[in-house]
Amino acid sequence: MLFDEVNRCMYCGFCESVCPTISLGPHRGYGPRGRVNLIKEILKNNTITEEVLSSIYSCLLCNACNLVCPAKIDIGRAVREVRAIINNYNKQSIKKKIIIRER
Ligand code: SF4
Numbered sequence: 001m002l003f004d005e006v007n008r009c010m011y012c013g014f015c016e017s018v019c020p021t022i023s024l025g026p027h028r029g030y031g032p033r034g035r036v037n038l039i040k041e042i043l044k045n046n047t048i049t050e051e052v053l054s055s056i057y058s059c060l061l062c063n064a065c066n067l068v069c070p071a072k073i074d075i076g077r078a079v080r081e082v083r084a085i086i087n088n089y090n091k092q093s094i095k096k097k098i099i100i101r102e103r
């Protein structure tokens, strides 16, 4: 289950050293550790901000982070799965009560 997988993150940060996007974003939300923990928040609270979308959709799905993650989280797949969930939310945004906040 996706939540159980991302919940294994131990915040070690090893994945950040290999991510090509982390240095391009304004903060660590644009790296794998940030994305993994945003996915956890999305699944727990159903709250999606513009910044969360920016973080999730700026992932290149290169899977470099997967290779160094000691918790064996398949981060690229987790990002793909949460994108599918977000797309579904967008279609049913009223029913699912998704909050999309502008910064
Ligand atoms: S899959 Fe995404 S989070 Fe992982 S290293 Fe590549 S760009 Fe970064």
Ligand code: SF4
Pocket (backbone or CB within 6 Å): 008, 009, 010, 011, 012, 013, 014, 015, 016, 032, 033, 036, 068, 069, 070, 071, 072, 073, 075
């Ligand atoms: S390497 Fe894995 S366990 Fe460590 S911070 Fe990144 S996602 Fe979490």
